[in-house]
Amino acid sequence: xxQKQDFHxxxxxxxxxxxxxxxxxxxxxxxxxxxxxxxxxxxxxxxxQAVNASTLPGLVSYIIVMPxxxxxxxxxxxxxxxxxxxxxVISPGGIGYDINCGVRLxxxxxxxxxxxPHLGDLANALYANCPSGVGVGGxxxxxxxxxxxxxxxxxxxxxxxxxxxQKDLERTEGGGRIEGxxxxxxxxxxxxxxxxxxxxxxxxxxxxxxxxxxxxxxPEAAQAMGLEEGMLSxxxxxGSRGFGHQICSDxxxxxxxxxxxxxxxxxxxxxxxxxxxSPEGKRYLxxxxxxxxxxxxxxxxxxxxxxxxxxxxxxGKVSDWELHQVYDIAHNIGKIEEHVVDGExxxxxxxxxxxxxxxxxxxxxxxxxxxxxxxxxxxxxxMATSSWVLLGTEGSMxxxxxxxxxxxxxxxSRKRAKRMVRGDRLREEMESSGIHVRARSMPGLAEEAxxxxxDVDAVVEVVVRAGIAKKVARLRPLAxxxx
Amino acid sequence: xKGPYFEEVEHTADRALLVRGADLKExxxxxxxxxxxxxxxxxxxxxxxxREIEVQAPDRESLLxxxxxxxxxxxxxxxxxxxxxxxQITGDTHLFAKVQEMPIMVITRHIKAVTYHDLEIEKTxxxxxxxxxxxx
Numbered sequence: 034x035x036q037k038q039d040f041h042x043x044x045x046x047x048x049x050x051x052x053x054x055x056x057x058x059x060x061x062x063x064x065x066x067x068x069x070x071x072x073x074x075x076x077x078x079x080x081x082q083a084v085n086a087s088t089l090p091g092l093v094s095y096i097i098v099m100p101x102x103x104x105x106x107x108x109x110x111x112x113x114x115x116x117x118x119x120x121x122v123i124s125p126g127g128i129g130y131d132i133n134c135g136v137r138l139x140x141x142x143x144x145x146x147x148x149x150p151h152l153g154d155l156a157n158a159l160y161a162n163c164p165s166g167v168g169v170g171g172x173x174x175x176x177x178x179x180x181x182x183x184x185x186x187x188x189x190x191x192x193x194x195x196x197x198x199q200k201d202l203e204r205t206e207g208g209g210r211i212e213g214x215x216x217x218x219x220x221x222x223x224x225x226x227x228x229x230x231x232x233x234x235x236x237x238x239x240x241x242x243x244x245x246x247x248x249x250x251x252p253e254a255a256q257a258m259g260l261e262e263g264m265l266s267x268x269x270x271x272g273s274r275g276f277g278h279q280i281c282s283d284x285x286x287x288x289x290x291x292x293x294x295x296x297x298x299x300x301x302x303x304x305x306x307x308x309x310x311s312p313e314g315k316r317y318l319x320x321x322x323x324x325x326x327x328x329x330x331x332x333x334x335x336x337x338x339x340x341x342x343x344x345x346x347x348x349g350k351v352s353d354w355e356l357h358q359v360y361d362i363a364h365n366i367g368k369i370e371e372h373v374v375d376g377e378x379x380x381x382x383x384x385x386x387x388x389x390x391x392x393x394x395x396x397x398x399x400x401x402x403x404x405x406x407x408x409x410x411x412x413x414x415x416m417a418t419s420s421w422v423l424l425g426t427e428g429s430m431x432x433x434x435x436x437x438x439x440x441x442x443x444x445x446s447r448k449r450a451k452r453m454v455r456g457d458r459l460r461e462e463m464e465s466s467g468i469h470v471r472a473r474s475m476p477g478l479a480e481e482a483x484x485x486x487x488d489v490d491a492v493v494e495v496v497v498r499a500g501i502a503k504k505v506a507r508l509r510p511l512a513x514x515x516x
Numbered sequence: 517x518k519g520p521y522f523e524e525v526e527h528t529a530d531r532a533l534l535v536r537g538a539d540l541k542e543x544x545x546x547x548x549x550x551x552x553x554x555x556x557x558x559x560x561x562x563x564x565x566x567r568e569i570e571v572q573a574p575d576r577e578s579l580l581x582x583x584x585x586x587x588x589x590x591x592x593x594x595x596x597x598x599x600x601x602x603x604q605i606t607g608d609t610h611l612f613a614k615v616q617e618m619p620i621m622v623i624t625r626h627i628k629a630v631t632y633h634d635l636e637i638e639k640t641x642x643x644x645x646x647x648x649x650x651x652x
Contacts, residue, residue, distance in 0.1 A: 077528045104528040106633035106649045130629040130651045167626040225593055236626040237652055275592055278628045278651075282585055285632060289578060302577070302632035446526045447652070476556070476624055516626075 091121020101442030107303030110387035122306035133328030134272030140259035158342035165516035170229035187326030215319035227276030232334030236516035244508035277324035360409035391425030414489035428500030522550030556624025557597035
């Protein structure tokens with residue numbers, strides 16, 4: 034078991050496990066945490082999983098772990114690992130089954146006070162318009178040809194087909210499309226699962242949430258993002274659905290053989306990987322990109338449904354019910370990026386599993402209005418607590434491969450949460466505190482109880498202290514839709 | 517055999533099942549039952565349908581993952597659950613199963629995937645034991 038004395042303290046909120054901790058470590062493991070969050074990280078296997086991940090070939094600098102870390106499978110959730118091109122590896126388990134799980138935020142000019150009497154209707158309309166729940170399909174039935182187009186075009190497909198506005202794409206990571214997708218590397222099973230699920234939320238920790246902008250910390254950035262205190266906003270958290278899950282499963286299975294071929298020794302079979310320049314590595318990267326593009330399109334179609342729900346519930350009751358994209362960002366993904374390592378610019382594959390890209394000011398890909406500010410970062414809390422809008426910084430580029438936290442991070446198992454919390458009581462409590470709840474599964478709601486999560490405000494304080502993000506605004510939930 | 521055929525064990529974010537079996541056939545059978553219980557799938561009343569499933573994998577841990585994935589895939593794409601399994605194992609790498617399928621009425625929990633995380637089928641005094649972690 035890893036203990037606090039195994040770490041070297043490198044700064045007020047930065048700790049390191051050196052490679053001397055275990056013989057097979059190729060790079061150190063760092064964690065951004067205060068004492069309390071470090072102790073929370075040591076309460077499960079997350080740091081052991083980070084040490085296991087540090088054995089992957091081709092890693093540069095260190096594995097860096099975010100303060101919202103918790104135990105996952107293979108990699109910890111909240112881990113960032115960069116492998117050097119061309120020979121470093123790519124690991125499907127280091128990206129996760131829900132490829133490009135991410136968050137989208139939309140702003141509005143709807144006063145929460147004016148909308149308050151209609152929030153129940155709005156929650157109902159969102160629940161009715163945005164398909165959610167286990168195995169629930171959407172209103173679209175894609176042909177294989179359309180699915181292949183989405184794999185290559187991502188959110189651009191939704192623009193061509195009437196589900197998006199130009200501004201939505203401009204304010205999406207990578208414009209909602211990553212180059213290099215090849216649908217020929219996606220199995221027929223993944224396509225079968227993906228065809229009926231575009232524009233669906235799914236279940237588990239995925240949600241749609243209506244929030245009020247409670248406090249603005251960075252007026253200039255908030256103004257650029259259209260976030261105004263007292264106004265409604267909308268968050269969508271979901272990913273690539275069964276399409277991505279199947280792609281990851283297929284390649285975790287396939288790469289079991291690749292590690293033997295490339296003589297890669299691993300402490301955990303979930304960490305299977307292949308060199309980025311190997312045929313297996315290239316195939317996985319291009320299939321993963323298909324799922325990432327599917328997820329951008331999925332969240333975009335959900336936005337289309339959400340806009341319809343806002344119109345149904347609020348037209349004629351408020352003067353302007355439009356939703357404007359703030360940003361859309363992935364937190365489970367592998368991206369080919371350029372970073373400075375030991376003073377030298379190198380191309381790396383950044384695995385972010387439960388970590389959000391947080392590029393600083395000057396990043397070319399950002400739309401004009403954000404370029405001098407830095408990239409918006411969206412950090413949802415648990416369903417009854419705050420969520421945060423942050424900005425990427427120069428510090429995140431220097432310290433964490435342009436990454437920061439992705440949420441509150443679980444601290445309690447689902448099994449325990451369900452034992453301690455009853456879904457129907459939780460819903461009553463949330464409703465009585467002014468949060469409208471629409472959920473298909475009461476046990477599912479109980480598993481996502483706020484008690485099962487860390488304090489998102491404490492997580493955000495730490496990333497700000499570490500200099501890997503800046504605060505822009507805090508959001509408070511008013512309505513939660515869950516599968 | 518000491519202990520139940522399967523039991524859920526603590527995992528911070530996902531779900532984990534400890535599964536026991538006198539041999540590989542029983543272990544795979546019990547893992548399927550455990551996974552169905554985690555999912556909370558309730559069949560619709562009516563006649564069931566027999567279906568055959570064949571799975572091949574390079575080793576027994578992969579056989580376990582591939583078998584459970586096969587069931588998950590059918591559950592999602594055809595909306596079915598299972599009431600009975602009859603398994604035959606050849607070596608440690610081939611599984612032939614006759615299963616009774618029924619349409620799902622209710623499903624409580626989604627399982628995204630069966631993982632290989634720390635997956636090892638170990639021998640004990642009275643059979644085999646393993647822990648399977650599911651991404652949920």
